[in-house]
Amino acid sequence: MITALLSDGYIWSIIRVSLYVSLTAIALSAVLSLPIALIVGVTEFRGKRLLNAIITTGMGFPSVVVGLLVLFAVSNQGPLGPLNLVFTPEAMILSQIVLAAPVITGISLSAIDSVDGGIRDAAYAMGGTRLDVAVVTIKEAKYGIATGILAGFGRAISEVGSVLIVGGNIVSDGSSYTRTLTTAIQLEARQGQFETALVLGAVLLVLVLSVNAIVIRLGSGGGRSR
Amino acid sequence: MALRVENVARRFGETTVFEAVSVTIERGEILALIGPSGAGKSTLLRTLGLFERPEAGTVRVDQTDIWAATERERLTKRRSVGMVFQEPNLFGTTVRRNVEYGLRVRRSWRTRFRDLVPVIGNRTPPQPVVNALSLVGMEDAIETPVESLSGGEAQRVAFARAMAYDPTYLLFDEPTSDLDPRNTAVIEDAVITATRGEIGAVVATHDMHQAQRIADRVALLLDGEVVEIGPTEQLFSSPQDPRTQKFIDGELVY
Ligand SMILES: Nc1ncnc2c1ncn2[C@@H]1O[C@H](COP(=O)(O)OP(=O)(O)OP(=O)(O)O)[C@@H](O)[C@H]1O
Ligand SMILES: [Mg+2]
Numbered sequence: 001m002i003t004a005l006l007s008d009g010y011i012w013s014i015i016r017v018s019l020y021v022s023l024t025a026i027a028l029s030a031v032l033s034l035p036i037a038l039i040v041g042v043t044e045f046r047g048k049r050l051l052n053a054i055i056t057t058g059m060g061f062p063s064v065v066v067g068l069l070v071l072f073a074v075s076n077q078g079p080l081g082p083l084n085l086v087f088t089p090e091a092m093i094l095s096q097i098v099l100a101a102p103v104i105t106g107i108s109l110s111a112i113d114s115v116d117g118g119i120r121d122a123a124y125a126m127g128g129t130r131l132d133v134a135v136v137t138i139k140e141a142k143y144g145i146a147t148g149i150l151a152g153f154g155r156a157i158s159e160v161g162s163v164l165i166v167g168g169n170i171v172s173d174g175s176s177y178t179r180t181l182t183t184a185i186q187l188e189a190r191q192g193q194f195e196t197a198l199v200l201g202a203v204l205l206v207l208v209l210s211v212n213a214i215v216i217r218l219g220s221g222g223g224r225s226r
Numbered sequence: 227m228a229l230r231v232e233n234v235a236r237r238f239g240e241t242t243v244f245e246a247v248s249v250t251i252e253r254g255e256i257l258a259l260i261g262p263s264g265a266g267k268s269t270l271l272r273t274l275g276l277f278e279r280p281e282a283g284t285v286r287v288d289q290t291d292i293w294a295a296t297e298r299e300r301l302t303k304r305r306s307v308g309m310v311f312q313e314p315n316l317f318g319t320t321v322r323r324n325v326e327y328g329l330r331v332r333r334s335w336r337t338r339f340r341d342l343v344p345v346i347g348n349r350t351p352p353q354p355v356v357n358a359l360s361l362v363g364m365e366d367a368i369e370t371p372v373e374s375l376s377g378g379e380a381q382r383v384a385f386a387r388a389m390a391y392d393p394t395y396l397l398f399d400e401p402t403s404d405l406d407p408r409n410t411a412v413i414e415d416a417v418i419t420a421t422r423g424e425i426g427a428v429v430a431t432h433d434m435h436q437a438q439r440i441a442d443r444v445a446l447l448l449d450g451e452v453v454e455i456g457p458t459e460q461l462f463s464s465p466q467d468p469r470t471q472k473f474i475d476g477e478l479v480y
Contacts, residue, residue: 118315122384125275126328127305127391140318 011196013176014184015203021089021163021180022156025096026104030149032097033105037145038134041112042120055109058102063095067162070095074166087168089178095162100152107151111144112137143218150215154208160186181207227288228252229274229307229395229426234283236269243269244450246283251395251426256417258441258458259430262473265447267430271397274428275309276300287395305332308393312400314380316372321364321383324372325355328391358386361416378409385416396420398429402436414440434474438462446470 040051072078074085074094085091115137123136138145160182167178169187176184181204188197233246243266251257251274259267273280276292285292287303295303308328316324329352330338351368359365362382372380381401388396398417402410418440421427431437437444438458445455446469454461454470465471 116313116315118311118313119317121277121309121311122315122317122387123327123331124277125309125311126331126387127301128327128331129301132331136317 010171010174010176011199011203014179014181014200017089017176017178018157018180018182018204021092022096022153025093025100025156026149026153028093029097029101029104029152033101033148033152034108034138034145037105037109037112037148038137041109041115041141042134042137052109055102055106059106061099061102062161063099063159064161064165066095066098067165070098070162071166085166087166087170087178089167091166092163092178092180095166096156096159099159099162100156103155104148104152107148108141108145111141111148114144115140146218147215150211150218154211154215157211158182158204158208227394228286229288229428230286231270231273231280232284232286234273234280234285236266236273236278237281242450247447247450247452248283249274249445249452249455251428253394253424253426254421255442256421256427256429256440258437258444259428259447260432260434260437260444260473261447263432266450267447268399270447271309271399271428271430274395275307275397276304305391306394307397308388308391308395309397309399310384310388310401312403314377314384316375316380316383316387318372320368321359321370321372321375322351322355322368324383325358325368325387325390326352327387329354332391352390354390354392355386358390359383361389361419362386362412378405378412381405381409382412382416385413389416389420394425396425396427398427398431400430400432403432410436434462446473448473 040048070091071086074080074083074091080094083090085094119140120133120137123133128136157180163178163180164183164186167180167183169179169183170177171179179187181200185197185200185204188194188200228250230248230250232248234248235245236243247266247270249257249270259270261267272278273285276285276287279293284294287306290299290303292300292303317327330341333341356365356368359368362385364379364382364386367375367379367383372383375383381404385401396417401417402413405413414436417427417429429436429440441458443456444458444461446453446461446467448469454465454467456466461470462474465474
């Protein structure tokens with residue numbers, strides 16, 4: 001039965017959409033978050049604590065609210081209206097970026113912040129340029145940064161609210177267009193298709209658990225200092 | 227050829243660490259910088275090491291006015307000055323990658339990327355790395371991860387790391403204050419060996435005996451002022467300033 005379901009094109013299309021949306025969102029979030037984390041992490045300025053507080057708040061932002069805001073942004077009246085993104089995978093990517101970026105920024109920021117200033121001084125003293133010093137800082141914080149990225153992925157792939165709102169949970173010709181693991185589970189369960197829902201649930205669980213396992217391993221490996 | 231500050235001022239907000247300090251370090255000499263805690267020794271070393279731009283005054287490396295020079299010139303000159311800190315501050319990798327670092331940042335990005343690729347990259351340790359480690363007796367630890375070094379060994383690697391790229395001037399901020407006598411002796415000997423060539427060194431220290439052991443000249447910094455500077459022998463045996471005498475006698479407690 002389960003093998004039959006797993007050879008089902010419908011299920012695979014859902015997995016594909018989920019991974020496409022969340023992996024793209026995470027890649028873009030990382031590109032966005034790391035420079036911010038680096039700059040905020042290594043400089044001292046007024047309002048740094050406030051900014052930290054904002055990022056931390058963003059980490060727990062309710063996903064339905066994000067979905068609502070993104071839906072408005074991409075709707076006809078919104079600033080991104082001309083792009084016609086309503087009920088597309090790209091809209092889901094957008095909302096997952098909003099959800100994941102604070103997580104990645106927050107966790108990598110605290111990792112970068114805890115890199116000893118002496119490490120940066122040493123790199124500079126040996127003739128490193130600003131870029132060299134930044135690279136050293138990232139390398140020293142690499143476990144924390146990886147943890148942030150994986151945690152962001154965990155949040156993105158397991159989130160229901162915003163993808164449902166901006167993606168619309170659409171299937172066409174028996175194949176997922178904007179249906180993800182979470183929105184599919186939600187729908188299948190409601191329609192009494194427990195078999196399918198359970199298989200999808202198991203796939204999601206395996207994904208999230210493997211990511212968590214990597215985070216935990218990194219955590220213990222990253223426990224060493226200098 | 228010398229490393230020199232002329233009338234430099236350093237301030238942190240309301241705090242003025244010094245108003246107008248002038249010091250010159252010639253190649254081949256060791257200058258000990260002594261003074262009570264908070265006198266501004268580290269701040270002066272960071273100014274000499276071109277970490278921060280002074281609020282006033284001039285910093286010269288071999289005649290070049292560093293903060294008036296172009297970015298490129300400044301980088302070139304900065305790369306002739308090295309610094310070792312009280313803490314080893316090693317990067318979380320192997321001894322070898324730490325000691326290679328100074329050489330690595332001086333290479334082109336193209337070469338640096340090539341060296342990341344195991345097959346085409348150069349894998350044998352560069353001779354300067356081996357030589358620098360030999361100076362402090364750490365050549366056998368070249369592939370060791372830094373986590374498994376003792377504090378003294380880590381500081382010896384930090385010294386080797388500063389020597390590997392052949393600096394002209396070396397600054398030491400209390401390099402041995404966390405070390406046992408044996409490791410202290412290794413570092414002191416290495417500083418003396420290094421300056422036998424062309425290197426000029428400044429060693430900030432709390433240890434007056436250390437100053438007497440290794441320095442050619444000594445400068446006493448008090449409240450952000452160079453109160454006295456002169457040949458080691460003379461400064462300790464017949465100080466010109468009464469405050470120097472007091473400091474040597476341990477009466478100047480802050
Ligand atoms: N980044 C900074 N911000 C604010 N004040 C600073 C900073 N760095 C140094 N100071 C102040 O400058 C003064 C001199 O400090 P410095 O570290 O240079 O002294 P020091 O002679 O090296 O002392 P020690 O022997 O304890 O290392 C101190 O009063 C210190 O509080
Ligand atoms: Mg100091």
